Amino acid sequence: MPRRSVAEARDTHAAIVARAVDLASVEGLEGLTIGRLAGETQMSKAGVIGHFGNKEELQLQALRAANAVFRREVWDPNAQRKPGLPRLLAICDDWIGYLERRVFPGGCFITAASCEFDGRPGRVREAVRESVLTWRRVLEDDVSAARAAGDLPKRTDPALVAFQISAIALATNQGIQLLGDERAPATARAALRDLLGRRR
């Protein structure tokens, strides 16, 4: 095989990462193996690992790619809107939609990675932690803006509401993926109305 150009190598790299994300969403980031990834991308193991150096770096890049997917699905559609309750409601709706559409074959990638790495130290765990914390802060800031605008009561605790919204998303993911509960998205939307709607 001839050496590839820089552009071709970049495409190959991206293709490997994309496949790694789908595989890891089902098998887990630890269950992801270089051999299987090589088989599915029609490459040699050495060809695959050469793009990353080691498995941990592959895991980190898969996680980064998954974060980008989440951002694209849930954040980007609402990024232009001004912070506050209307945007928060839209974000929540897109979040449930993202889970409902099964964007990752194995369910929410970040949730799976959270459960898998919450008991083991290392760079992957810290990266997952940052993803979750960043997203919590986004929610919290919109809750704060909503409260300041008078769309949520003065007594509203933004960190608590961000926790409650995350909680609903975790349970929705479990409802869809594990329980096969087709009503889970509707239940989630009812819970969100209960949380954000009734106090307006």
Add this chain to the structure above:
Amino acid sequence: MPRRSVAEARDTHAAIVARAVDLASVEGLEGLTIGRLAGETQMSKAGVIGHFGNKEELQLQALRAANAVFRREVWDPNAQRKPGLPRLLAICDDWIGYLERRVFPGGCFITAASCEFDGRPGRVREAVRESVLTWRRVLEDDVSAARAAGDLPKRTDPALVAFQISAIALATNQGIQLLGDERAPATARAALRDLLGRRR
């Protein structure tokens, strides 16, 4: 080594399962390996696997043992009380306490197993699903009793409230295990008050 008596074999079996539960709570039920389990119980691999036949059966028994721990920690202390809001509040409090005390070193076993197996078919997945569903029904029944007793509003949807309580537990587990948020149990209790307390 001499053959052991039936009683001794049973003790050995129980010791292996107990060790398997702790290991799997950190490494996952798939990450659990017979070789490592053998090392930690000072046995040969053949000695370990002889008790189960294959790895799937070991996983199922570890899951059953974890279910028993959860039941002991959260259900048993309240089993004698009559269904209704006071018992439901006590169950929720024991549930948060169970997470707070880190009964399993890697966090809630059933939650971890749920994330790990929600994307792969098989007996383990079905067993996890049954655990979660059974527990949801327990919550739902107490919500129904509380509503019938007039302790929750007539419009209360028991399945929705069971979903919301599960959601809080999932987020609490993530807060404690992944985020290292020491306020997570307090936040969870606030969320439960918000859910079950304010409407009385």
Add this chain to the structure above:
DNA sequence: CCTACCGATCGGTAGG
């Protein structure tokens, strides 16, 4: 419950 062993696969390296 052990020793000894099986084929398969793991993450990764050397060298081109």
Add this chain to the structure above:
DNA sequence: CCTACCGATCGGTAGG
């Protein structure tokens, strides 16, 4: 980006 290879470990079996 490949072939060829490394030592380690996987789940599991045979036989005692």
